[in-house]
Structures are given as structure tokens and as C-alpha cells.
Amino acid sequence: MKQNAERKTQDAERNAQDAGRRTQDAFEPKIVAFLCNWCSYAGADLAGTSRKQYAPNIRIIKVPCTGRLDPIVLIKSFEMGADGILVSGCHPGDCHYRSGNYLARRRWMIFNEMLQFIGLEQDRVQFSWVSAAEGGKFVDVVNKITEDIKKLGPAKEYNAS
Ligand code: FES
Numbered sequence: 001m002k003q004n005a006e007r008k009t010q011d012a013e014r015n016a017q018d019a020g021r022r023t024q025d026a027f028e029p030k031i032v033a034f035l036c037n038w039c040s041y042a043g044a045d046l047a048g049t050s051r052k053q054y055a056p057n058i059r060i061i062k063v064p065c066t067g068r069l070d071p072i073v074l075i076k077s078f079e080m081g082a083d084g085i086l087v088s089g090c091h092p093g094d095c096h097y098r099s100g101n102y103l104a105r106r107r108w109m110i111f112n113e114m115l116q117f118i119g120l121e122q123d124r125v126q127f128s129w130v131s132a133a134e135g136g137k138f139v140d141v142v143n144k145i146t147e148d149i150k151k152l153g154p155a156k157e158y159n160a161s
Contacts, residue, residue, distance in 0.1 A: 067100025
């Protein structure tokens with residue numbers, strides 16, 4: 001009888017610990033990744049065809065060039081439930097449209113300053129250069145932003161949903 005009671009208590013404690021762990025691990029961020037068609041999208045494709053594993057939290061949106069990306073689209077993504085945003089394009093000097101990636105970087109730097117003003121942490125929007133030959137780098141970038149956003153938790157401040 002006494003052993004049964006002890007076992008039940010231990011089971012209850014274990015279940016409570018498991019539930020706590022599940023709650024901590026349960027947050028799976030939604031990350032919108034705007035990838036330029038010519039480099040980063042091809043890098044993501046290479047990661048996939050090379051069967052590299054990476055965090056399944058990103059939703060990829062292919063854009064012609066990162067220079068074409070309006071900051072309003074980033075704000076809208078947060079409004080629609082994104083917890084983080086990745087913008088990734090060609091390396092400096094490799095932009096298919098010559099200077100789109102420089103434009104994007106400039107915009108991102110200004111946008112980054114604005115993030116705190118609108119109540120979002122700066123790590124929620126990240127920018128990277130990934131070429132078509134860098135499937136491994138793409139994996140690292142995705143895993144890093146996923147871990148960063150998991151640490152920050154859900155984006156509540158600007159989320160209208
Ligand atoms: Fe890739 Fe411009 S074409 S960033």
C-alpha cells in the first residue's frame with residue numbers, strides 16, 4: 001500500500017516536470033524568410049537537395065531582390081503573426097540588380113533602429129548574405145534565428161492576431 005502511494009507521488013512529480021518542460025519547449029516560432037531569388041533562395045534549395053536538416057520554423061517567401069522589400073511588408077508580417085523575420089540576399093557585389101542588396105542593408109539598418117521604438121526586440125529581424133553555393137550557411141542562419149527567437153518568446157507587442 002505504502003509503496004503504491006510513493007509510486008503514485010513519484011509519477012505525479014514526474015508528470016508535473018514533463019508538463020513544465022513541454023510548456024518551455026512548446027513555443028515554436030513562426031519566422032518569415034524573405035529570400036532573394038538569385039542567391040539565398042537557391043542556397044535554401046541547395047540545403048534541401050543536399051538533405052541538410054534545419055529548423056522547420058521558417059516560411060520562405062521568394063522575392064526578386066532584397067532591395068525590392070518594403071519595410072511595411074515586414075511590419076505587416078508581425079501583424080499577421082510572425083515572431084521573427086529573416087531577410088537574406090546576395091553577397092555585396094553579387095546582386096543581380098547591381099545594388100539592391102546595399103539598398104536593403106541600408107533600409108534594414110534604419111528599420112532596426114525603429115524596431116525598439118515600435119516595441120519589438122532588434123533580434124526579431126535579422127539580415128544575412130547567403131549565396132547559391134552556401135547551403136550550409138543557410139542552415140546555420142536559419143538555426144541561429146530560430147534559437148534567437150525562441151529565447152525572445154512570442155512577439156506579442158505588434159501581433160494583431
Ligand atoms: Fe539578390 Fe539583389 S538579386 S539581393
